Amino acid sequence: MKISPLLAATLFLLPTLFGAAPWQEEASSDAARMPNVIVLFSDDAGYADFGFQPNCAADMRALTPRIDSIAAGGVRMTDAYMSGSVCSPSRAALMTGRYQQRFGYDNNLPPGTKNGLSLGETFGPKRLQAIGYTTGLIGKWHLGYPDAYHPNARGFDHFYGLLQGSRSYLPMEKPTPHRVILDNRTPTDESGYVTDRFGDAACQFIGEHKDEPFYLFVSFTAPHSPNQPRATDKERIAHIEKQRRRRYAGLVVALDDNVGKILDCLEANGLDGDTLVIFTNDNGGQTRTGANNTPLKGRKGMLTEGGLRVPWAMRWPGHIEPGSVVSDPITARDILPTVFDVADKAVDPTWKLDGTSFLGRVTGDPAARPASTFGERPLFWRQHGSTGPRAMRLGKWKLHQDRPKGLAPELYDLESDVSESTDVAAKHPELVASMVKALDEWEAPMKEPLWGPGSPAAK
Numbered sequence: 001m002k003i004s005p006l007l008a009a010t011l012f013l014l015p016t017l018f019g020a021a022p023w024q025e026e027a028s029s030d031a032a033r034m035p036n037v038i039v040l041f042s043d044d045a046g047y048a049d050f051g052f053q054p055n056c057a058a059d060m061r062a063l064t065p066r067i068d069s070i071a072a073g074g075v076r077m078t079d080a081y082m083s084g085s086v087c088s089p090s091r092a093a094l095m096t097g098r099y100q101q102r103f104g105y106d107n108n109l110p111p112g113t114k115n116g117l118s119l120g121e122t123f124g125p126k127r128l129q130a131i132g133y134t135t136g137l138i139g140k141w142h143l144g145y146p147d148a149y150h151p152n153a154r155g156f157d158h159f160y161g162l163l164q165g166s167r168s169y170l171p172m173e174k175p176t177p178h179r180v181i182l183d184n185r186t187p188t189d190e191s192g193y194v195t196d197r198f199g200d201a202a203c204q205f206i207g208e209h210k211d212e213p214f215y216l217f218v219s220f221t222a223p224h225s226p227n228q229p230r231a232t233d234k235e236r237i238a239h240i241e242k243q244r245r246r247r248y249a250g251l252v253v254a255l256d257d258n259v260g261k262i263l264d265c266l267e268a269n270g271l272d273g274d275t276l277v278i279f280t281n282d283n284g285g286q287t288r289t290g291a292n293n294t295p296l297k298g299r300k301g302m303l304t305e306g307g308l309r310v311p312w313a314m315r316w317p318g319h320i321e322p323g324s325v326v327s328d329p330i331t332a333r334d335i336l337p338t339v340f341d342v343a344d345k346a347v348d349p350t351w352k353l354d355g356t357s358f359l360g361r362v363t364g365d366p367a368a369r370p371a372s373t374f375g376e377r378p379l380f381w382r383q384h385g386s387t388g389p390r391a392m393r394l395g396k397w398k399l400h401q402d403r404p405k406g407l408a409p410e411l412y413d414l415e416s417d418v419s420e421s422t423d424v425a426a427k428h429p430e431l432v433a434s435m436v437k438a439l440d441e442w443e444a445p446m447k448e449p450l451w452g453p454g455s456p457a458a459k
Contacts, residue, residue: 034132034213034343035316036275038202038266039335040067040259041217043087043140043166043224044300045281046291049252050311052076057292059240063253066260067313070279074315075324075362081331081379081393082283085300085307087165088142090282090332091219095123095143095154097336097353099446101382107452109142111164111178115450116144117154122351124336126155128215131345136205137161139198139219145178152184156217159184160201166221169194169228169251193230195222195251199258203265210269215339218262223251225289230254248290273317276342278335280312297420303381303391303400304420316342319363328374329393330358380442385454392439399425399435409436 048055050064052071083093083100088108092100095117100106103118117123125135137151139161144150151159160183167179171190180187181197202218229237229250236253240246259279266272284307285291286300298304312330314320333355340347341357356377360368375395382390384404392399396415401407409432411425425432449455 033274034345036214036216036271037133037339037342038216038218038262038275038277040070040262040277040279041139041219042255042279042281043219043221044283044286044289044291045223045252045255045311046285046287046293047296047306047309047311048292048294049223049249049285052313053311055294057294059245060249060252060292063236063249064256066256066263067279069263070259070277070315071313071323073317073322074277074313074320075326077312077314077330077362078325078327079329080280080310080312081308081329082281082310083331083333083381085283085302085381085383087140087224087282091143092117093354094332094335095125096121097124097333097351097355099333099354099380101443101446102354104447104450104455106383106385106388106449106454108165109144110451112145113451114146116146116149119148123155124339125215125217127336127351128339128343129155129157131340131343132213133343134158134209134212134214136202136209136214136216137219138202138205138216140165140221141219147185150185158205160205161198161219162221166224166226167194168226169221169254193254195220195254195258196230199261202258202262206262206265206269206271210271213343220255220258222255223248223289223291225286227251227289242290245290276314276316276319276339278312278314280332281310284308284310295419303383303389305398305414305418308381308391314362316363321364324362324364326358326361328358328361329377329379330374331355331379334358378438378442380439382443382446383454384452385448386443386446388454390439390443392435392442394435394438397431397435399432399439401436401439411435 048057049060051061051068082090084090086108089100089105092105103121129135135156136158137156141151141163142165145163162179162181164178205216227247229247233250233253237246237249240249266275284300285293293306296306296309298306300307337347337355337357338359341359379393387403389402396413398412398414400410410423411432412420
């Protein structure tokens with residue numbers, strides 16, 4: 001049947017006329033299948049070290065095309081945070097959807113510790129298993145060493161990675177039990193470049209589970225030290241003069257290649273449109289090993305923006321408008337409720353999560369939680385227990401209180417001063433007092449750290 005030009009134009013415009021954006025695709029014919037979710041997690045990367053970031057350093061701008069494609073094909077989150085400024089606490093909050101201070105996890109887990117993230121806490125992957133997701137963890141764990149704390153015991157159907165926080169990227173002559181790459185609980189042979197091994201393992205997981213909904217957490221060690229780039233990348237990073245920065249950039253190049261490998265695997269298996277991909281980083285960049293956090297103040301281990309704010313990009317074809325930007329403050333604690341939203345499942349209110357789904361904000365759903373609500377939601381940070389430094393964000397305001405040094409609380413207007421260069425506490429005494437009070441109320445039920453600074457053993 002021949003269709004008139006007028007009728008054809010009308011049919012083309014119908015989705016827009018009735019509320020669907022031009023970039024939104026028709027839902028999958030397999031309505032019963034929940035979408036897949038992949039979280040790509042880098043380690044210690046700089047805020048300005050990815051091309052999709054407006055302040056990307058010139059020496060890195062062309063080195064991350066595959067990671068940049070996630071933002072180009074989806075959304076960039078400008079005000080994204082981790083719950084901690086170092087590796088292990090930030091993962092504890094992401095995995096549980098709760099403030100890690102609720103279960104004494106202020107500090108990094110020391111190597112060889114005989115415990116880990118409290119067995120009284122339920123991991124998000126275990127909750128996702130219960131609604132039908134197959135769950136996988138590739139890469140770094142850093143949340144417990146004994147068998148009861150192993151990823152397979154905490155909700156991951158498959159684990160391929162290391163238990164400790166870092167290791168050599170090159171084969172080790174005598175790998176320790178917590179640094180050897182495990183396939184579930186079985187040690188693997190030392191061969192190949194670690195970042196490549198993780199990319200390959202992620203692709204294998206995707207291929208093996210392409211016919212069922214899956215949640216895959218790819219926890220790269222790159223670009224955490226040691227700075228050991230692949231020999232084959234020498235020419236790609238030769239333009240960087242300083243050796244430390246150049247070798248760090250080599251780790252980022254390998255990271256980008258393997259993110260691309262994973263994206264290609266999704267496409268090859270026909271899963272692009274059925275998969276939400278999130279890329280972010282575990283804490284602020286470690287400038288001591290070569291990262292660049294411009295324009296943020298500070299680095300990994302600090303409660304300034306440079307220690308907490310992270311690059312974050314997401315794509316979900318047909319659901320997130322390509323090239324969009326969202327400036328709502330979000331945290332890694334929001335990932336778990338967002339995944340439940342993606343799966344169209346309700347979050348059990350008895351779980352007492354500290355996160356909020358941001359799915360509606362990035363898909364443009366008019367019924368979603370408004371941006372003003374996210375802006376009014378307070379975010380809290382603390383290190384080293386009840387006598388350690390702490391911080392709070394409320395809307396555009398960021399408060400710091402360095403209790404160990406006995407300094408008065410400092411206040412910064414992030415809207416006009418994202419570099420936290422001018423303390424305006426003296427101009428807003430009532431606001432400072434109310435934020436300190438809110439910090440006190442938040443901190444009151446929190447536990448002291450189970451290990452490290454501020455723990456009973458350290459006093």
